[in-house]
Amino acid sequence: MSTTYDQPVSPAMVADAVRGHVGGSVDAVRQVDGFVGNQDFLVATPHGDFVLKAMGAHSVVAESWACGRAREAGVPAPEIVAVDLDTAILPLPYLLMRRVPGGPVDDTHEAIVEVGRRLRALHEIRVEGFGLLTGDPEALGGPAPVAPRGRESSWSDVIARPLSDLDDFVARDVLDAALAERVRSTFAVNTSLLTGPRNGVLLHGDLHPRHVFAAGDQLSGIIDWGDATAGDPAFEFGRFSRVGDASLDLLLRGYEPDDAALVRHTMVLYRVLWSLYAIGWEVRAGGDWVDGHVAAVREGLDVLGG
Template sequence: MDAVEVVVAHSQRATLRVGDVFLKVDGDPAHADVEIRAMAMAPVPTPEILWREPPVLAIAAARGTALGVLGEPSPASPRAWAAVGAAVRQLHETPAPPWPGPRLDDIAAELDGECAWLLADAVLPAEVVRRNREIAQAALRPWTPVFIHGDLQITHVFIDGDEVTGIIDWSEAAPGDAMFDLATLTLGHEEHVDDLLAGYGPGADRDVIRAWWSLRSLIASRWLIEHGFDPDAPGCEFDVLRSRMLDP
């Protein structure tokens, strides 16, 4: 029998790998509902759904390797990053899902709450939090909703050579801001923005992408800490926030 590998595990969900099968265990069936519907609608490569027996969803492994991981240099070529950009553009040009997406007012309120927590608990220097809150404001503007993945981390995109072979983990898919997907994908990998946008094409706003880097990192920090992850690891969220202090 193949060994069981724990891919990720926290109080909300766990993902296990057994051979070429991923078993996703989630106490909220709505997450799997969204994932299954989104993958059926997405115009990009997605893994095969093998079976579902709540609270478990079984999905086949995507061919190839992840585009990279946060905190380490991406081994992928510029051509591979451009191919990912083209795939994301194809997704964003597909009609958005019929269910509701994130609301601007809710994001702004969450951002302010998380900044208040970071300041109150002195998790980061106050000037880092305040500067990034200023930068994040550029993301808090009306957008035309498109079909976004919603959690397009670099580890969720698989490539084989320069070909995109699979995009996984669609439970956050919804109508939303296209720049959020581009920012999530390049978080901590700013050096690949040009390659990604070469494939994505016109219309990307680099200032808004930078704003989402700050916003996402500020909002995610407490959740990561409380669920056993380390946002202060090299190249991760705290480094992203500190690096913004060097922006003009």
């Protein structure tokens, strides 16, 4: 299976690309850890610091669109400086964005309350389809640009996708058979809680404190929109709930969900679902960061009594 690491991007290539977009010199380029399917770089220049993400073209289009729509809604996503899909400079498509000032918050930073407030606006943005966004590179910049859409036709398809991978996870010794059966039975019992919205809305898709930046006491940005998703707002809380109750309480205080008790139960199911997705992404991309996700699946099932 081909991954982005079959087409390595060097710091020298990145420096050339950034100079072409911002002009002047580049002081330093440093590769940073990220998802195994991306190659990410922090670039320092006299014009400020930038982040370059090299990845598949569909992902570049989807992430750049999600950041732009979020910013229009008042959500402090990164400012996109350039999108390049032609691979003339780098061997992979990439997007270049300004680095958000400040740094990641800890789990109890008050900026998380403000994130909850901003999510309310984000979750008003309708998106076609359901699930992870994918963008059409051919439509970008055309006379009638086509917005990215979710990859699935229904929310039930989003839920079914990782459940259909359970046998493969067992075969790969990622999950044991008993745990896989617990997952199946728990989701079967709770089907009525997972109907999802009639229309998908824009979700960050991978929200946690490391992706929340603050400068002092103030929220300065929400980074890493590579998992932007069309779906159920409670799925956002399910992902975030892996951080722990104290941090989740701050987020929900800012968001003020209409039915907090129902959201809290449903989001545990979604926490398990997101963890199953994460296992699949790692396995298919050739990564091995699965132990934490497996532990989260087991813990979530314990909470649900499954």
